[in-house]
Amino acid sequence: MHLDFSDERVMAVVAHPDDAECLCAGTLGRAKADGAAIAICVLCRGDKGQPARPIENLAVVREKEMQAAAAEAGAELFEGRFGDGELADGVAQRAAVVEIYRRFRPTLVLAHWRDDYHSDHRAAGAVAEAASWYCASAGHRTESDVLPCQPALWWMDSMNMSGFEPGFFVDVSDFVGLKRRMLACHKSQLKRADDGDFSPLEEQMLRQCDARGAQAGVDAAEAFRIHAAWRRARAW
Numbered sequence: 001m002h003l004d005f006s007d008e009r010v011m012a013v014v015a016h017p018d019d020a021e022c023l024c025a026g027t028l029g030r031a032k033a034d035g036a037a038i039a040i041c042v043l044c045r046g047d048k049g050q051p052a053r054p055i056e057n058l059a060v061v062r063e064k065e066m067q068a069a070a071a072e073a074g075a076e077l078f079e080g081r082f083g084d085g086e087l088a089d090g091v092a093q094r095a096a097v098v099e100i101y102r103r104f105r106p107t108l109v110l111a112h113w114r115d116d117y118h119s120d121h122r123a124a125g126a127v128a129e130a131a132s133w134y135c136a137s138a139g140h141r142t143e144s145d146v147l148p149c150q151p152a153l154w155w156m157d158s159m160n161m162s163g164f165e166p167g168f169f170v171d172v173s174d175f176v177g178l179k180r181r182m183l184a185c186h187k188s189q190l191k192r193a194d195d196g197d198f199s200p201l202e203e204q205m206l207r208q209c210d211a212r213g214a215q216a217g218v219d220a221a222e223a224f225r226i227h228a229a230w231r232r233a234r235a236w
């Protein structure tokens, strides 16, 4: 089966500035190469991801890092600007993401898995999913026009593959270089390699796409599950 993203508009909704790199940047790169429009929506500012020697104005530094990473991928960047560790599935957060969907008009949303390790990831997944319904609901008004239909939604792999049973794999063998170049933009986080509560990012990213690749019989892969809810599932 050949997956063709050429007519799609693909948006990854992630919690933190460097999450897309680990979980879906290869798929975004592949979609872009097919001719799709791609976007990354980062909901938290990354303001608490401090290395051992704290960085002043970390949220500003990380905004520049995520802008550089998005530019590397040719992705449009949207920001929720919520505080790290403060993201919850609430009315204001849903409305913010509904408006972001209405500006980018995605046909496919990539969202964090419900059992991922970090509460911001779990909240981001819940908000992304709820907003994928309301963005096409005329009763939910935001600044931009209502969408004609809901985008499809795929759940992304969890960080370190914990508790995630893949539904299918996307071959990203040709896009590992892109994942590495994007991750290299997050210099503030690469300094955290020695933190006890933080694993070396690049090593983890490569291990994950290698392992998923091994399961799928290719050099590197990213794993997803289809969200089989009404109007969020599509035949491909």
Ligand SMILES: [Zn+2]
Pocket: 015, 016, 018, 019, 118, 121
């Ligand atoms: Zn994260």
